[in-house]
Amino acid sequence: MLDELQVQELTEKARQLRVDVLKMLNAARSGHTGGSLSALDALTVLFFHQMRHDPSNPQWADRDHFVLSKGHAAPALYACLAHAGYFPLDDLKTLRRLGSHLQGHPDMRKTPGVEVCTGSLGQGLSQAVGLALAARLQGRASRTYCLLGDGEVQEGQIWEAAMAAAHYGVDNLCALLDWNGLQIDGEVDKVMRVTPLGPKFLAFGWHVLEVDGHDLNAIARALADAAACTGKPTLIIARTVKGKGVPFFEHKASYHGVPPSDDELSRALEHLGHS
Amino acid sequence: MIATRDAYGQTLVELGRENPSVVVLDADLSGSTKTALFAKEFPQRFFNAGIAEANMLGMAAGLAAGGQIPFVSTFAVFASGRAFEQIRQSLAYPRLNVKVVATHGGITVGEDGGSHQSVEDLAIMRAVPNMVVLCPADGPETAAAVRAVAAYEGPVYMRLGRSKVPTVFAEPTPFVIGKGSCLRPGRDLTFVTTGLMTAQALAAAEILAEGGIDARVVHLGTIKPLDVDLVLQAARETGALVTAEEHSVIGGLGGAVCEVVAEGYPVPVERVGLRDVFGQSGTAEELLAYYGLTAAELVEAAQRVVRKKQMP
Known part of the structure; x- marks a missing residue:
């Protein structure tokens, strides 16, 4: 449960992160806007409230792990890592440039704070199960968080991983599903229906929660609920809006893989109260 | 065994x-x-x-x-x-x-x-x-x-x-990634082999010796990184290579060796392996014979490569 001050602080953090996500995508001239913005509030609560991590010691053995399985939302992750202090905010301008440590999709060998390599959809949840199993084998209290896309769960490997996580009772694993309803080719349920999501994961043996993915308090409560759950992994289905925070990007599949133009950036920043 | x-x-x-x-x-x-x-x-x-x-x-x-x-x-x-x-x-x-x-x-x-x-x-x-x-x-x-x-x-x-x-390494031998082993000296050609084909190459070398052909046998337990020095040394010193693997001749050991000698010291090469085909049911022994992964086949490949080497 967040108190009023925490909600204010996290809301302001999320606003700053959105500003930086839009700026870096505009500077990069390519990248994924819609899904970075939809996932951003969940990431804000994870990185600035829930997770135990130490940006001054990224390899701290008892840290919580985060896996961005929907790796194309890398700009949102990079903004969180920079704001948390893993690397200078200035680096964000180098997104997707030759020689930058900020690759188009997350790379554990290049970016401090990135735990695994993701971007080929469907693979992150398996890696998260492995990280959680390693922590359990080593007797560590560390938890593993994994952010999935809703289009991403069309990949069969997600369900292999879902089966394994439940089979091995990996209760130090919490997946969040960014249910924004859109993928590149259009509405997820028209491209390839994935609903009902909750009943599917329930049937696979998961503890399932559903929240408004832009309600910081609700996200924090769900994460606390997940941490208290024993014997099974937790899925938090976060109902979100693609492009959230910039009205002319919201609910549009066309901004899945398109960065803001200069004009769109200035209008978006104006909307976010950033001069 | x-x-x-x-x-x-x-x-x-x-x-x-x-x-x-x-x-x-x-x-x-x-x-x-x-x-x-x-x-x-x-x-x-x-x-x-x-x-x-x-x-x-x-x-x-x-x-x-x-x-x-x-x-x-x-x-x-x-x-x-x-x-x-x-x-x-x-x-x-x-x-x-x-x-x-x-x-x-x-x-x-x-x-x-x-x-x-x-x-x-x-x-x-x-x-x-x-x-x-x-x-x-x-x-x-x-x-x-x-x-x-x-x-x-x-x-x-x-x-x-x-x-x-069959056992090839009867004596305890440390395995070094990226290093091959010369298992038999020879001057006329070199068998460069991997996996179970190395035992066949050693048998083929025995047969060839009876006919006066002196075959070296180099075993590569590592396909990548390839022991380039050992392969090029064999190319320089014996002037002809026969690769053998229980694998397609495309892209495996034979492919790797050809890449190396083509760039480093071109000599005739014969590749023994599956000729771009899938396998089928049968016993292991039958299949090895059917696809030509035998000492007898290696002897013929060796004779061919020595003839190629002697061409003007």
């Missing part, structure tokens, strides 16, 4: 006793891959992924990222095929410390037939950056190689076989 998979299973148990970081994953084939031996002694460190190879490789990547040393086993056709992209993205791209030990490589899988016989796994794995690719000749070399890869930090693909194979 011991199957390389048996040597693997036994060595894995020893490693498990010595190093608590070693974990093992299998995809419902632990009785065949011999990881069941490890599972029996270390049930907490063994993860059966069920028949779900993609997730198995992904879990292994996560375990490695979390500081464990995962050995992952299934048949070669599934490891290099079904789980190829997981090996590429989740293991090789991040250079994670995962050992993919794929058993039932090649046609000596036998009766299960072509669907289960990997004839292209070495080529596929060799093409992936950061991957080390091994194909030991016999039980003792496999045991040494398993220890070498456990000590090595990074992704490895090791191909093992189903059937019992």
Whole structure:
């Protein structure tokens, strides 16, 4: 449960992160806007409230792990890592440039704070199960968080991983599903229906929660609920809006893989109260 | 005579006793891959992924990222095929410390037939950056190689076989990744071989000696990184090479050797292997004979390559 001050602080953090996500995508001239913005509030609560991590010691053995399985939302992750202090905010301008440590999709060998390599959809949840199993084998209290896309769960490997996580009772694993309803080719349920999501994961043996993915308090409560759950992994289905925070990007599949133009950036920043 | 998979299973148990970081994953084939031996002694460190190879490789990547040393086993056709992209993205791209030990490589899988016989796994794995690719000749070399890869930090693909194979390395020999071994000196040509074909090459060299042809035998237990110096030395000193592998002639050992000699010291090469075809059902022995993976075939290839070398 967040108190009023925490909600204010996290809301302001999320606003700053959105500003930086839009700026870096505009500077990069390519990248994924819609899904970075939809996932951003969940990431804000994870990185600035829930997770135990130490940006001054990224390899701290008892840290919580985060896996961005929907790796194309890398700009949102990079903004969180920079704001948390893993690397200078200035680096964000180098997104997707030759020689930058900020690759188009997350790379554990290049970016401090990135735990695994993701971007080929469907693979992150398996890696998260492995990280959680390693922590359990080593007797560590560390938890593993994994952010999935809703289009991403069309990949069969997600369900292999879902089966394994439940089979091995990996209760130090919490997946969040960014249910924004859109993928590149259009509405997820028209491209390839994935609903009902909750009943599917329930049937696979998961503890399932559903929240408004832009309600910081609700996200924090769900994460606390997940941490208290024993014997099974937790899925938090976060109902979100693609492009959230910039009205002319919201609910549009066309901004899945398109960065803001200069004009769109200035209008978006104006909307976010950033001069 | 011991199957390389048996040597693997036994060595894995020893490693498990010595190093608590070693974990093992299998995809419902632990009785065949011999990881069941490890599972029996270390049930907490063994993860059966069920028949779900993609997730198995992904879990292994996560375990490695979390500081464990995962050995992952299934048949070669599934490891290099079904789980190829997981090996590429989740293991090789991040250079994670995962050992993919794929058993039932090649046609000596036998009766299960072509669907289960990997004839292209070495080529596929060799093409992936950061991957080390091994194909030991016999039980003792496999045991040494398993220890070498456990000590090595990074992704490895090791191909093992189903059937019992003769012992080539009778004396204990340390396995050095990237280094081949000259098992027999010779001046007229060099057999450059891997896996179970090395024993056939040694037999072929004996036959050739009776006819006055002096064949060198170089065994490459590592396909990548290739022992370039040893191959080029053989090319310079014997002027003709015959490669042999239980694999397609495309992209595996034969391909790798041709790349090296074409750039470094061009000499005639004969490649013995499957001629761009799939396998089929049969006994291991029958299939080796059918596809020409025998000492007799190596003798003929050697005679051809020596004639090529003597052409003006």
